[in-house]
Amino acid sequence: MLTAAGLRVREVRWLLREPALLAVLLAVAALLVLFVILPVIRVLSVPSAEHWLQYIQREAFVRATRNSILMAVLSTSSAMAVGFLYAYAIVRADIPAKGLFRTVALLPLVSPPFVTGLATILLFGRRGLITHGLLGLTYNPYGWHGLWFAQTLSFFPIAYLGIAGVLRAISPSLELAAHNLGARRFAVFRTIAVPLATPGLASAALLVSILVLADFGNPMLLGGDFYVLATEAYLQVIGRYNMEMAAVLCTVLLVPALGFFLAQRYWIGVRAYTTVTGRPTGLTPLRVSGPVRWVLFAACLLVAMIVLSVYLVIAAGAFVRVWGVDWTFTLKNFQYTLFRQRDLYNSVRFGAMAGVITAVAATVTAYLTQRKSFPGRGTLDFLTLLPVALPGTLVGIGFVLAFNQPPIELAGTVTIIVAAMAVRTLPVGYRLSVASLHQIDTSIEWASRNLGASSLKTFARIMLPLLRYAFAGSFIYSFVKSINTLSAVVFLMTPGKVVASASILGLADHGYWSQATALAFSLIAIALLALGALRLVAGRRVQLFDL
Amino acid sequence: MMGMTEAHVRFLNVTKRLGTTLAVDRVSLDVPEGNFTTLLGPSGCGKTTTLRMVAGFYHPDAGEIYVRDVPVTDIPAHRRNTAMVFQEYALFPHMTVAENVGYGLRMRRVESTQARRRIGGVLELVGLVGQESKFPHQLSGGQQQRVALARALVVEPEVLLLDEPLSNLDAKLRVRVRTEIRSLQQALGKTTIYVTHDQEEALSISDRIAVMNQGRVVQVGTPQEIYYRPADRFVADFVGLANFAPVQVVAPGRVRLDEVVLPVESAVKPGPALLVVRPETVSLAAAAPTASDRPALRGRVKTVAFLGGLARYWVETVGREWIVDHAAPGEQLLSGEVYLTLAPERMHVLYENEVTHDGEGQA
Numbered sequence: 001m002l003t004a005a006g007l008r009v010r011e012v013r014w015l016l017r018e019p020a021l022l023a024v025l026l027a028v029a030a031l032l033v034l035f036v037i038l039p040v041i042r043v044l045s046v047p048s049a050e051h052w053l054q055y056i057q058r059e060a061f062v063r064a065t066r067n068s069i070l071m072a073v074l075s076t077s078s079a080m081a082v083g084f085l086y087a088y089a090i091v092r093a094d095i096p097a098k099g100l101f102r103t104v105a106l107l108p109l110v111s112p113p114f115v116t117g118l119a120t121i122l123l124f125g126r127r128g129l130i131t132h133g134l135l136g137l138t139y140n141p142y143g144w145h146g147l148w149f150a151q152t153l154s155f156f157p158i159a160y161l162g163i164a165g166v167l168r169a170i171s172p173s174l175e176l177a178a179h180n181l182g183a184r185r186f187a188v189f190r191t192i193a194v195p196l197a198t199p200g201l202a203s204a205a206l207l208v209s210i211l212v213l214a215d216f217g218n219p220m221l222l223g224g225d226f227y228v229l230a231t232e233a234y235l236q237v238i239g240r241y242n243m244e245m246a247a248v249l250c251t252v253l254l255v256p257a258l259g260f261f262l263a264q265r266y267w268i269g270v271r272a273y274t275t276v277t278g279r280p281t282g283l284t285p286l287r288v289s290g291p292v293r294w295v296l297f298a299a300c301l302l303v304a305m306i307v308l309s310v311y312l313v314i315a316a317g318a319f320v321r322v323w324g325v326d327w328t329f330t331l332k333n334f335q336y337t338l339f340r341q342r343d344l345y346n347s348v349r350f351g352a353m354a355g356v357i358t359a360v361a362a363t364v365t366a367y368l369t370q371r372k373s374f375p376g377r378g379t380l381d382f383l384t385l386l387p388v389a390l391p392g393t394l395v396g397i398g399f400v401l402a403f404n405q406p407p408i409e410l411a412g413t414v415t416i417i418v419a420a421m422a423v424r425t426l427p428v429g430y431r432l433s434v435a436s437l438h439q440i441d442t443s444i445e446w447a448s449r450n451l452g453a454s455s456l457k458t459f460a461r462i463m464l465p466l467l468r469y470a471f472a473g474s475f476i477y478s479f480v481k482s483i484n485t486l487s488a489v490v491f492l493m494t495p496g497k498v499v500a501s502a503s504i505l506g507l508a509d510h511g512y513w514s515q516a517t518a519l520a521f522s523l524i525a526i527a528l529l530a531l532g533a534l535r536l537v538a539g540r541r542v543q544l545f546d547l
Numbered sequence: 548m549m550g551m552t553e554a555h556v557r558f559l560n561v562t563k564r565l566g567t568t569l570a571v572d573r574v575s576l577d578v579p580e581g582n583f584t585t586l587l588g589p590s591g592c593g594k595t596t597t598l599r600m601v602a603g604f605y606h607p608d609a610g611e612i613y614v615r616d617v618p619v620t621d622i623p624a625h626r627r628n629t630a631m632v633f634q635e636y637a638l639f640p641h642m643t644v645a646e647n648v649g650y651g652l653r654m655r656r657v658e659s660t661q662a663r664r665r666i667g668g669v670l671e672l673v674g675l676v677g678q679e680s681k682f683p684h685q686l687s688g689g690q691q692q693r694v695a696l697a698r699a700l701v702v703e704p705e706v707l708l709l710d711e712p713l714s715n716l717d718a719k720l721r722v723r724v725r726t727e728i729r730s731l732q733q734a735l736g737k738t739t740i741y742v743t744h745d746q747e748e749a750l751s752i753s754d755r756i757a758v759m760n761q762g763r764v765v766q767v768g769t770p771q772e773i774y775y776r777p778a779d780r781f782v783a784d785f786v787g788l789a790n791f792a793p794v795q796v797v798a799p800g801r802v803r804l805d806e807v808v809l810p811v812e813s814a815v816k817p818g819p820a821l822l823v824v825r826p827e828t829v830s831l832a833a834a835a836p837t838a839s840d841r842p843a844l845r846g847r848v849k850t851v852a853f854l855g856g857l858a859r860y861w862v863e864t865v866g867r868e869w870i871v872d873h874a875a876p877g878e879q880l881l882s883g884e885v886y887l888t889l890a891p892e893r894m895h896v897l898y899e900n901e902v903t904h905d906g907e908g909q910a
Contacts, residue, residue, distance in 0.1 A: 014606070017621070018623060444637045446599075446624070446637065447637035448639070449604070450602050450604075450625075451698065453625055454623075455625075457654065461650075462639055466640070
């Protein structure tokens, strides 16, 4: 029998027989090393022991860490609570308007994450519609409480998706069996649903907390002097150009995210942050009783109203002259966003470029890892999914550290911005492609090879056409996420290459609410149009947000 | 049959491990030119893995496969001219019938008017004229099967590989298509390797059968050799029905079964052995045969199954049960006491070392 090493040698020999395939493989590997590994290594290697000592000693850093943890705990708890109510109501209760609730939950996922922060200010700020306009109060939303509110709204859909998946995965027959054995509805919930859902709930909670930890936009907008690690890192770069210290803070953010990523990979075997989705079986799950049903409905309605009010406020803000002062209808804000500055145009252009790169890279890499055997296949899979565990701030700072000097000098180019966007969305695109590939029987590919097509020809003529919906899905996902992203690109922009998401933050910072909301409104509209186009092309064959 | 022609495809000690299981274990086999050879065995016996190695989807861990004396292990799948018909057909769902069939020609850069002619020819051969612009999902299972066959034949493969091509068809269609495949193969004189787990299919379609079990080729021979002279108990049991009885060979041509001495032509070497008796070689009568040199075994009918063309009896003799097929039984079936007569020239003897140890007694 051949040894493992012998088999490896064989695999390499096989690759050498298809030089074109080998070239593609090497190119993919090189790009992943360059844009995933190198920035992480730079972030990890730049700080010295002295910087780490400073991190422990300096009051500001200790406080930022404490604030980050506090915010993660608070927001995760509230997002999970709201998400659970929402998920339980939609999956298990026979409530009306489920479609509306699902759509509402989709909104925060496809809009810039700081939109809720922006709306919070417009509703509750010094000139807020509710606080100032209706109640005549002078309330200051800046700080931990405003941020908590905004983060809860931003991240409850993630909690909802995770929990809904967990609830759907619990076979209705188990609950019916318990019911059949004499358990009352609440007893069923307590003895069957809760214990079965606990691991999945823990996993969803961890995911939400990591996303809250890494979030940059809302703390920047709403934090006031409540600094968290991500904003503190930004301050170190922009204010003091202390890259080493920023790298330390990013590393602190990386640890929990990476830990979660590795644990998921190791224990669950589920690729990256997937949620379990169970197909409904023939049995109808045990429905909740009448009164509970209406309580759940009321709770969902309240959440949906709040989310909708966020978007209505953004829309309203976009069409009035000066928020809180002059409520006259106007279109001049759009004149400004569409014609006076190029930020929105940049966002769309860069997002489209990132989308193409992500879709191509995801499809090619998925084909390689799922259908070809070569040494390092597992590593390639790992590297492609790794960016999901990298906080945006870390990617941004890592890119600055890795590419602002020879041999690879990309600072100030479009390439570096697009690359950062593509890297961040690659894992989801890759997962879509892998899932699609699993639907295509291996024999289809074998048949093509058998009839004389090389690996690359087989990919181009057979696999690519069959993967077209996954390809479109990857493109749209990457585009939507890229036009909304802030944390990574904020470090990479140079004059003339500013993107809309950063521009919104700047406008809001200076109190140009109308222009900021007009820009945010445009981004959301573009994202929804893109999703609509995907639905038109692919129907329900691609589910980007699992709704 | 063996050795009469030059081997077209030759397996030499081919071994393949899939994960931790030894899927193919030192398989050696010659497939002569123009021959229809079937790899027959239960699922997991390594037959499909062996076929895939010919196509180049898997590569042997050890050993070598030769096509016309050329070792093929280092030739990538797409450069081998070994067209395969897949069990699931593997038709390209986004291509029409004509595009599917023409795919291999396009890869071979066959000039388009010639390609069109060849596509037309092969579609005529498999009876699919007029279906050119349909998509696979618009065809019936039988039609899809023909497209798969046409797609493989049109490239004029060196060797044609068929991987359980009939398993997705219903029983009647299966019989029809296998006859068609056989006559096509004979008309074209194409060297063919066929994989199936269906022994009846293997017997009916093949020039030669290689029976496989647990990764090994246990016997190679014509369908008749395999059926009447199985190499071991596994083959006897897997191919067709058989009665097994432990016997003692007392002298050349004579064996002792329980208390009776029977004439058995194939018994040569004295010693303990296993008698293999096919159900249809036993004759059954209501009364003891008179004036016969063959001793009859007296027994009782336990059950009988009427199958139309034959009646299958389960007959109990002293300490033993026999399956006996009675051809053209008519409307009156036997019951109660019956007499079994065994044909000396149709029985087969397996000696100790050939008996696989999976129990004694009846099939």
